[in-house]
Amino acid sequence: MTVEKRNAFYAQSGGVTAVINASACGVIETARRHPDRIGKVYAGRNGIIGALTEDLIDTSQETDADIAALRHTPSGAFGSCRYKLKGLDKNRAEYERLLEVFQAHDIGYFFYNGGGDSQDTSNKVAEFSAAAGYPLTCIGIPKTVDNDLPITDNCPGFGSVAKYVAVSIREAGFDVASMAKTSTKVFVMEVMGRHAGWIAAAGGLAAEAEGDPPHLILFPEVTFDESAFLAAVKRCVDTWGYCAIVVSEGLRNADGQFIAEAGTRDAFGHAQLGGVAPVIAELIKQQLGYKYHWAVADYLQRAARHIASGTDVEQAYALGRAAVEMALAGDNAVMPTIVRTSDAPYAWEIGKAALGDVANVEKKMPREFIAADGFGITPACRRYLAPLITGEDYPPYRDGLPVYVRLRNAPVPRILNSEFKLA
Amino acid sequence: MTVEKRNAFYAQSGGVTAVINASACGVIETARRHPDRIGKVYAGRNGIIGALTEDLIDTSQETDADIAALRHTPSGAFGSCRYKLKGLDKNRAEYERLLEVFQAHDIGYFFYNGGGDSQDTSNKVAEFSAAAGYPLTCIGIPKTVDNDLPITDNCPGFGSVAKYVAVSIREAGFDVASMAKTSTKVFVMEVMGRHAGWIAAAGGLAAEAEGDPPHLILFPEVTFDESAFLAAVKRCVDTWGYCAIVVSEGLRNADGQFIAEAGTRDAFGHAQLGGVAPVIAELIKQQLGYKYHWAVADYLQRAARHIASGTDVEQAYALGRAAVEMALAGDNAVMPTIVRTSDAPYAWEIGKAALGDVANVEKKMPREFIAADGFGITPACRRYLAPLITGEDYPPYRDGLPVYVRLRNAPVPRILNSEFKLA
Numbered sequence: 001m002t003v004e005k006r007n008a009f010y011a012q013s014g015g016v017t018a019v020i021n022a023s024a025c026g027v028i029e030t031a032r033r034h035p036d037r038i039g040k041v042y043a044g045r046n047g048i049i050g051a052l053t054e055d056l057i058d059t060s061q062e063t064d065a066d067i068a069a070l071r072h073t074p075s076g077a078f079g080s081c082r083y084k085l086k087g088l089d090k091n092r093a094e095y096e097r098l099l100e101v102f103q104a105h106d107i108g109y110f111f112y113n114g115g116g117d118s119q120d121t122s123n124k125v126a127e128f129s130a131a132a133g134y135p136l137t138c139i140g141i142p143k144t145v146d147n148d149l150p151i152t153d154n155c156p157g158f159g160s161v162a163k164y165v166a167v168s169i170r171e172a173g174f175d176v177a178s179m180a181k182t183s184t185k186v187f188v189m190e191v192m193g194r195h196a197g198w199i200a201a202a203g204g205l206a207a208e209a210e211g212d213p214p215h216l217i218l219f220p221e222v223t224f225d226e227s228a229f230l231a232a233v234k235r236c237v238d239t240w241g242y243c244a245i246v247v248s249e250g251l252r253n254a255d256g257q258f259i260a261e262a263g264t265r266d267a268f269g270h271a272q273l274g275g276v277a278p279v280i281a282e283l284i285k286q287q288l289g290y291k292y293h294w295a296v297a298d299y300l301q302r303a304a305r306h307i308a309s310g311t312d313v314e315q316a317y318a319l320g321r322a323a324v325e326m327a328l329a330g331d332n333a334v335m336p337t338i339v340r341t342s343d344a345p346y347a348w349e350i351g352k353a354a355l356g357d358v359a360n361v362e363k364k365m366p367r368e369f370i371a372a373d374g375f376g377i378t379p380a381c382r383r384y385l386a387p388l389i390t391g392e393d394y395p396p397y398r399d400g401l402p403v404y405v406r407l408r409n410a411p412v413p414r415i416l417n418s419e420f421k422l423a
Numbered sequence: 424m425t426v427e428k429r430n431a432f433y434a435q436s437g438g439v440t441a442v443i444n445a446s447a448c449g450v451i452e453t454a455r456r457h458p459d460r461i462g463k464v465y466a467g468r469n470g471i472i473g474a475l476t477e478d479l480i481d482t483s484q485e486t487d488a489d490i491a492a493l494r495h496t497p498s499g500a501f502g503s504c505r506y507k508l509k510g511l512d513k514n515r516a517e518y519e520r521l522l523e524v525f526q527a528h529d530i531g532y533f534f535y536n537g538g539g540d541s542q543d544t545s546n547k548v549a550e551f552s553a554a555a556g557y558p559l560t561c562i563g564i565p566k567t568v569d570n571d572l573p574i575t576d577n578c579p580g581f582g583s584v585a586k587y588v589a590v591s592i593r594e595a596g597f598d599v600a601s602m603a604k605t606s607t608k609v610f611v612m613e614v615m616g617r618h619a620g621w622i623a624a625a626g627g628l629a630a631e632a633e634g635d636p637p638h639l640i641l642f643p644e645v646t647f648d649e650s651a652f653l654a655a656v657k658r659c660v661d662t663w664g665y666c667a668i669v670v671s672e673g674l675r676n677a678d679g680q681f682i683a684e685a686g687t688r689d690a691f692g693h694a695q696l697g698g699v700a701p702v703i704a705e706l707i708k709q710q711l712g713y714k715y716h717w718a719v720a721d722y723l724q725r726a727a728r729h730i731a732s733g734t735d736v737e738q739a740y741a742l743g744r745a746a747v748e749m750a751l752a753g754d755n756a757v758m759p760t761i762v763r764t765s766d767a768p769y770a771w772e773i774g775k776a777a778l779g780d781v782a783n784v785e786k787k788m789p790r791e792f793i794a795a796d797g798f799g800i801t802p803a804c805r806r807y808l809a810p811l812i813t814g815e816d817y818p819p820y821r822d823g824l825p826v827y828v829r830l831r832n833a834p835v836p837r838i839l840n841s842e843f844k845l846a
Contacts, residue, residue, distance in 0.1 A: 016601045018594075046604035074594050076601035083605055163823055171441075171497050171726035174827055178439045178499035181469035182506055187722060206824060275701060275719075295721035296698075299610060303594035307729055309823060389823035400586055400732060400812035401629060404597055 005037055006108025008324075009051060010059075011044035012076040012143075013114030013121075017157030018164075018305040019316035020143050021077050023113050025070035026320025027141070028059055032067075037328055042105060042412055046079035048112070048121070052094060052420050054101050056412035069405035071317060072395035074305035077407050085121045086423060088128060095128040097420050102129075102136060104415040109137045109327050113320075115144035115155075119335055120359035126333035139323040140335035140355050143316075145302045147198040150361040151353040152337035154388055156319060157302065159312030162202030163389035164304040165191050165246065168297065170206035173213025173244040176293070180242035185290040186233065187244045189214075190277035192301060194250040197221050197365050199301075202385055203246035204377035213244030215375075218280070220250030221365060222374040224259055230287050232375055237290060251276050306402050310391020315348070322350045346387030428460055429531030431747075432474060433482075434467035435499040435566075436537030436544075440580030441587075441728040442739035443566050444500050446536050448493035449743025450564070451482055455490075460751055465528060465835055469502035471535070471544070475517060475843050477524050479835035492828035494740060495818040497728035500830050508544045509846060511551060518551040520843050525552075525559060527838040532560045532750050536743075538567035538578075542758055543782035549756035562746040563758035563778050566739075568725045570621040573784040574776040575760035577811055579742060580725065582735030585625030586812035587727040588614050588669065591720065593629035596636025596667040599716070603665035608713040609656065610667045612637075613700035615724060617673040620644050620788050622724075625808055626669035627800035636667030641703070643673030644788060645797040647682055653710050655798055660713060674699050729825050733814020738771070745773045769810030 010027050012020055024043075031038040043057040044050030050057070057078050059067070070077055085094050102110070112122040119140040126138035142149050147158035169189055176187040193199040197219035204217055215236045218224065236243040251259045260276035277294040285292055315338055322336035335358050339351035369381035377385075395402040433450050435443055447466075454461040466480040467473030473480070480501055482490070493500055508517050525533070535545040542563040549561035565572050570581035592612055599610040616622040620642035627640055638659045641647065659666040674682045683699035700717040708715055738761055745759035758781050762774035792804035800808075818825040 012601070016598055049604065073597070075597035079604055080601045081605040082602070166824055167729050168723050168727075170824060170827070171728060172722045174496070174498035175439055175722045175726040178435070178503045179505075181472065181502055182504040184722075189723075208824075275698070278698060293721050294719070295723050296717070296719045297723065298716050298718035299595045299598045299607075300591050300612075300718050300720065303598040304591075305594060306590050311823075386822060391823065392817070392820055394815070394817070397815055399809060400734075400814065401589055401593060401631075404593070 003037060005039050007039040007106050008041045008109035008111060009044065009102065009107045010041055010111040011047045011051065011113065012078055012080040013047045013112060013118040014080060014082060015145065015302065016076040016080050017143060017145050017302050018074040018160040018308045019156050019312050020113060021070040021073045021075065022313050022316035023141050023143060023156060023320035024077060025067060026317040027111055027324055028067050030321045030324040034328060038109065039106070042107065043078040045409065047081035047083065048085065049081045049083055049422065051101050052097055052422060054414050054416050056105065057409045058412045061410040062407050066405050066407055071313065072305060072393070073404040074303045077405070078409065083422070084117045085124065088124060091423055094423065095125065098125060099129055099132055099134050100416065103134060105412065108135060111139050111141060111323050113141040113143050115146065116149060116358070116360065116362060119149070119355050123333055123355035123359045126355065137327045137332050138355070139327050139331065140358065141319050141323045142335055142337065145199065146193060146196060148196055148363045149358060150363045151358055153340040153348065154338055156312060156316035158198060159309035159388035160304065161192065161199055161301050162205070162385060163309040164301045164307050165199055165203045166205040166389060167307055169203045169214045169244060169246055172295065173206065176242045176244055183291055184293050185237055185242050186281065186284050186292040188247055188277045188281045188292065188294040189245065190247050190249055190275060190294070190296045193220060193248045195220060197248050197370070200246050200248040201365065201369060201377050201381055202389070205382065205385055205389060211240045214246045215240065215243050216245045217376055218245065218247040218251045219370055219374070220248045220252065221367070221370060224251050224253050226283070230284070233284055234288055245280065247276050247280055249276055305395055305404070308393050309389045310393040311388055313393040318350060326352065343383050343387065346390065426460060428462050430462040430529050431464045431532035431534060432467065432525065432530045433464055433534040434470045434474065434536065435501055435503040436470045436535060436541040437503060437505060438568065438725065439499040439503050440566060440568050440725050441497040441583040441731045442579050442735050443536060444493040444496045444498065445736050445739035446564050446566060446579060446743035447500060448490060449740040450534055450747055451490050453744045453747040457751060461532065462529070465530065466501040468832065470504035470506065471508065472504045472506055472845065474524050475520055475845060477837050477839050479528065480832045481835045484833040485830050489828050489830055494736065495728060495816070496827040497726045500828070501832065506845070507540045508547065511547060514846055517846065518548065521548060522552055522555055522557050523839065526557065528835065531558060534562050534564060534746050536564040536566050538569065539572060539781070539783065539785060542572070542778055546756055546778035546782045549778065560750045560755050561778070562750050562754065563781065564742050564746045565758055565760065568622065569616060569619060571619055571786045572781060573786045574781060576763040576771065577761055579735060579739035581621060582732035582811035583727065584615065584622055584724050585628070585808060586732040587724045587730050588622055588626045589628040589812060590730055592626045592637045592667060592669055595718065596629065599665045599667055606714055607716050608660055608665050609704065609707050609715040611670055611700045611704045611715065611717040612668065613670050613672055613698060613717070613719045616643060616671045618643060620671050623669050623671035624788065624792060624800050624804055625812070628805065628808055628812060634663045637669045638663065638666050639668045639798045640800065641668065641670040641674045642793055642797070643671045643675060644790070644793060647674050647676050649706070653707070655796070656707055657711055668703065670699050670703055672699055728818055728827070731816050732812045733816040734811055736816040741773060749775065766806050766810065769813065
């Protein structure tokens with residue numbers, strides 16, 4: 001039986017992470033080992049937009065060494081985008097255009113590396129190409145710092161943010177403990193996670209013994225109760241001399257408003273340019289009088305490849321590799337997943353989910369992962385999170401700085417040369 | 424000739440750093456190698472306050488392993504404080520009390536680990552004890568993330584903050600570059616340095632080739648020129664597609680006001696809870712329309728032992744060791760310094776400065792270190808800064824988290840038992 005050889009398309013989607021390029025590395029290195037089946041791997045410049053506008057990158061022009069360096073390079077090497085394809089009924093032209101571009105470049109494999117929206121898109125592209133009679137193998141590759149995809153035990157990108165947050169609050173906690181006698185008594189660190197508290201919860205890993213920072217965690221899942229919170233802060237300072245707090249950007253008040261947003265103007269008499277950490281810190285200062293410091297890590301947390309989780313890097317790579325292997329094995333409209341087979345010692349293997357089961361399902365943090373008082377994590381949560389931050393996977397350094405690769409990103413000559421107007 | 428054996432006092436002062444404990448490690452390990460000359464090393468609990476209140480820590484009760492672990496533990500292991508002794512004419516009682524406590528505990532060596540104020544204090548204590556006829560060897564040990572002590576080529580603590588800032592803006596720069604096509608075009612990272620731009624300048628090390636982030640640096644030494652800045656941001660986005668900015672917390676407007684403070688309320692129509700990064704970001708959004716993200720690293724930058732500069736760790740330790748060696752060699756009222764003997768390859772040795780020459784002199788960043796347009800660093804600045812961030816010195820990890828030591832910090836039994844009221 002002869003199997004035809006076709007090109008592959010790979011794109012990165014949505015917010016980037018410290019390890020999404022490790023998945024790209026897994027895809028490309030694995031494809032290069034199968035030259036009989038996969039011709040060139042084309043990447044979308046700036047994600048799916050690159051496909052729609054026929055702006056493709058020829059990854060075959062990158063050296064093996066540069067592709068290998070993707071494994072330790074944060075961010076999206078080919079550019080990502082925030083661009084969600086509409087439903088087939090809303091904008092059929094986008095799907096037709098994708099197939100037009102794929103056909104022009106003999107693309108038979110579609111690898112889409114992203115979160116829930118991207119898996120939904122992959123699924124629709126699979127359905128559309130099947131209906132159109134265009135042979136296309138569509139494989140999703142999970143990625144999201146938010147850890148909110150279903151079925152897979154965890155999402156690549158999350159473990160490294162989790163490690164960054166746990167390491168950072170431990171270090172800042174040590175700092176504040178040193179200063180608390182005469183100076184800063186409260187430290188507030190804001191972390192990502194607008195809809196779910198996975199990242200905030202990870203901060204809790206830093207607290208291994210009673211009194212360890214962080215002392216309090218504010219989750220988006222728990223309505224902010226000002227008086228209960230202030231009482232907890234005071235108890236903490238009275239007991240330990242200081243208080244280290246992790247707060248999720250998604251923290252809301254009883255009216256469902258984000259604490260970080262303008263709604264806080266009236267409550268505390270200040271307008272805000274964004275950031276829940278300064279609001280919480282100022283509330284503590286006003287009500288309890290403690291001197292504070294606050295930090296907003298923002299992109300630093302998801303870009304921090306220098307402190308990436310070794311487990312996360314390994315899984316990101318393995319999922320990229322598995323995506324190609326599944327495609328070659330004849331799978332379609334699936335996403336490789338992480339299946340946990342043991343908590344301690346931690347063990348995992350690659351599983352498989354139908355894209356239809358992944359699309360549009362958000363994995364929430366279980367309520368039993370949050371302590372009864374709403375300010376901490378439970379042992380069950382710790383059991384789940386702990387393995388995800390294990391292992392260090394340091395990038396190479398030159399002159400004191402991590403060496404991250406910038407690819408050539410050479411364009412694939414356009415064949416269609418027709419313009420496509422993005423929605 | 425018999426030399427008497429006396430106890431030593433060591434205290435940490437002011438804001439702590441990622442490597443001040445490495446200096447403590449150098450002091451204590453070196454003292455332990457000279458049991459014939461130095462009895463016990465007592466540490467001040469919460470710095471000099473511990474001496475004034477006779478709240479001393481007996482470091483001889485710590486194991487060798489725990490003392491060794493100080494080398495990789497950030498923060499101040501014995502507690503620090505923000506408490507400046509007044510002049511002799513203002514509060515003679517404080518100096519008398521110090522000598523009373525030192526005499527009670529047979530302390531013949533005073534090691535004070537801090538910035539400019541602390542070196543001034545050390546000098547005054549030396550003068551006072553000499554005048555009082557109390558034999559006390561006073562040695563300062565430099566420490567400050569601000570890098571603002573004179574004579575010494577650089578200050579322990581600075582190199583590690585510098586490395587953190589350069590690594591972080593490189594990583595965030597990669598992230599923004601990935602997202603810029605459809606999303607975030609501008610990233611603003613706020614760093615410490617209220618009076619001098621040393622830390623902000625260090626961000627510039629991340630930019631090795633034209634177009635590398637950070638593209639713009641805002642220094643406290645350069646009055647904020649809104650229109651020149653906005654034009655530079657626009658040029659940058661037009662040229663590179665995005666703009667990564669490092670801003671010093673000490674940035675000021677033409678009236679000398681901190682941009683971070685309330686004075687900005689009128690200019691941009693928003694009140695602020697602190698933080699110059701959100702003000703700059705919002706200004707860009709309003710005037711140029713670019714989507715932004717911003718980060719305020721705050722304590723994370725000075726506590727980040729996980730990404731400490733190997734050079735910084737080595738120098739911090741060496742200065743602690745040198746302080747003890749100078750004391751044993753008969754020096755008094757001096758501070759060991761870093762003397763640079765070569766830029767490339769970088770070479771340094773330990774020097775010595777009289778405390779009187781260090782006290783109350785602030786090392787400013789030379790104007791020739793700032794680019795002509797005011798938004799970057801010059802080759803001379805790069806030559807100076809580059810060696811200070813070299814080398815990685817990773818702490819040990821357990822379960823994915825750095826293992827930092829918490830000492831027993833056992834109290835020395837009080838002898839005086841008299842109260843002393845802090846000023």
